[in-house]
Amino acid sequence: MRILMLTWEYPPRVVGGISRVVYDLSRTLLKDGHEVTVITYRDGDAPYYEDDKGVDVYRVDNYMINPNNFIDWIMQLNFAMVAKANELIAKEGEFDVIHAHDWLVANAAKTLKQSYNIPIVATIHATEAGRNSGIHDETQRYINDTEWMLTYEASEVIVNSNYMKNELQRLFGLPYEKINVVANGVNLDLFTGIERDYDFRRKYAMDNEKIILFMGRLVFEKGIQHLIAAMPKILAGYNDTKLVIAGQGGMEEELKAQARALGIENKVYFSGYLHGKDVQKMYKAADISVFPSTYEPFGIVALEAMLAENPVVVSDIGGLNEIVEHKRNGMKSYAGNANSIADSILELLYDHKLSADIVRRAKNIVRNDYNWSKIAQDTHFTYQKAICQSVAEKQKRQLAQEHARKTERLKRGRPERGEITNLLPFKKRQAYA
Numbered sequence: 001m002r003i004l005m006l007t008w009e010y011p012p013r014v015v016g017g018i019s020r021v022v023y024d025l026s027r028t029l030l031k032d033g034h035e036v037t038v039i040t041y042r043d044g045d046a047p048y049y050e051d052d053k054g055v056d057v058y059r060v061d062n063y064m065i066n067p068n069n070f071i072d073w074i075m076q077l078n079f080a081m082v083a084k085a086n087e088l089i090a091k092e093g094e095f096d097v098i099h100a101h102d103w104l105v106a107n108a109a110k111t112l113k114q115s116y117n118i119p120i121v122a123t124i125h126a127t128e129a130g131r132n133s134g135i136h137d138e139t140q141r142y143i144n145d146t147e148w149m150l151t152y153e154a155s156e157v158i159v160n161s162n163y164m165k166n167e168l169q170r171l172f173g174l175p176y177e178k179i180n181v182v183a184n185g186v187n188l189d190l191f192t193g194i195e196r197d198y199d200f201r202r203k204y205a206m207d208n209e210k211i212i213l214f215m216g217r218l219v220f221e222k223g224i225q226h227l228i229a230a231m232p233k234i235l236a237g238y239n240d241t242k243l244v245i246a247g248q249g250g251m252e253e254e255l256k257a258q259a260r261a262l263g264i265e266n267k268v269y270f271s272g273y274l275h276g277k278d279v280q281k282m283y284k285a286a287d288i289s290v291f292p293s294t295y296e297p298f299g300i301v302a303l304e305a306m307l308a309e310n311p312v313v314v315s316d317i318g319g320l321n322e323i324v325e326h327k328r329n330g331m332k333s334y335a336g337n338a339n340s341i342a343d344s345i346l347e348l349l350y351d352h353k354l355s356a357d358i359v360r361r362a363k364n365i366v367r368n369d370y371n372w373s374k375i376a377q378d379t380h381f382t383y384q385k386a387i388c389q390s391v392a393e394k395q396k397r398q399l400a401q402e403h404a405r406k407t408e409r410l411k412r413g414r415p416e417r418g419e420i421t422n423l424l425p426f427k428k429r430q431a432y433a
Contacts, residue, residue: 006105106150122154155386161319213286218249223292229338283308
C-alpha cells in the first residue's frame, strides 16, 4: 500500500504530540511492507528531502509573502503541500490513501482527494472546542468548521480514545461506525540503555529530594497551575520534594509568578524545553510523573513515564482516565483539584510497596497494549476500510451514471444498441410465426 502522510510537524520539528505519532506510525508501517511518504513543513535547516530509514520525507516552505495571521500561514502551507504532492504523483503515480493529521492539513487533503479520487483517513488528535472549553471567537469557529470539513471529507476517522469518539460524535454529528478508536503508542525501546544519571539529576534537585516531574507544553489545559497549587500541601507532608516543570509555552511567566506568590519558587524548577536524550534522562531522574490536565484526548507522556518506571498521577479526564486504573497502574486525581493531586502524590511518597506495584503493572500494560506493531495493524485495517468504501462509492457512481445515460436515451427514443425496447410486439411476432 502506498500511503501519503500529511502533517504540519515531523521530527526534528516537534510542536505537540502529532510529530511523535506520525514518526513512529510511519516507521512501523514501513516495517510491515508499506511505502510511506510524508509531506510536512520545513523548519529551520531541515533538509527538503530526507530518506528517514526508508520513510520518504518531503518538507515544503511557505511563500515569501508574509501571511496576515496564523490561518493564512496554514493556508499557504496547504498550497505548498498540494504542489509537492502533485509533483510526486506525476513522477511516481497515485497513492492508495491519504492520512491527514488534524485540521492543519485539511485543505490539502480535500484538494488531493477531489483531484485524484484518493480516499482520506483523518486522525483528529484534539478539537478546538475541547482545547478552549467551547468556541469563543471567529478564529476558533474557523478551526472548528475546518475540523468538521475534514471529518466530512474523510472516508474513515481515527481518534485515540473513546472520550474523543464521543466528543467528535457530539460536536460534528459523525456516525459512530465512521469513527475508529486507535490508541496512540510509545516506542518500547525509548529507554533501552538509559539509566539514572545522577550528575544530570543534580542539575535539578539534591540527592535527598524526590523529583515530581511535569513534562509537556505550558498551556492552560495541561493543568500545571493546579500542580503548583498542590505543592504547599505536598511540602507540608513531605518537605524533601522538588517540582520540575519541563517544557515551554505561553503560560511560563504566569506559572513562575504563581510559584513566587506561594513562596515556593526554590522548590519549583523550570527546566525549559528539553532536547534529544535529555527527555529520557529527565524521566529516569524523576520519582513521580504528574499530568494534571483539564483536557487531554490521550496523553502519550503518561505512557512514556510508565515505560520509564515512574509511578504516574493523572487527572480523571479524557484519554488519561482510560489509560490509568486507580491504584493499579497509576493514581488518579480530580481534574482541577489541587488537594486531590496532593493526596495522590503523597500516597505514592509514603507507600513504597504501592508505588513499586504500580510501576510493575504499568510497564507490562504499556508493552502489551500500547506497542506500535498493534497500532499500525489497526491503522492499516482502517486504511483498507477507507479504500473499499472508496471503490464501492466509485462503482455506485458509475452505475448511477450508466442508468442516467440509458434513461436519457430512452426519453429521446434512441435505445442502446442491442437493447429490446418493444417487447410485446416482438412476442406477438414470435407467436404468429
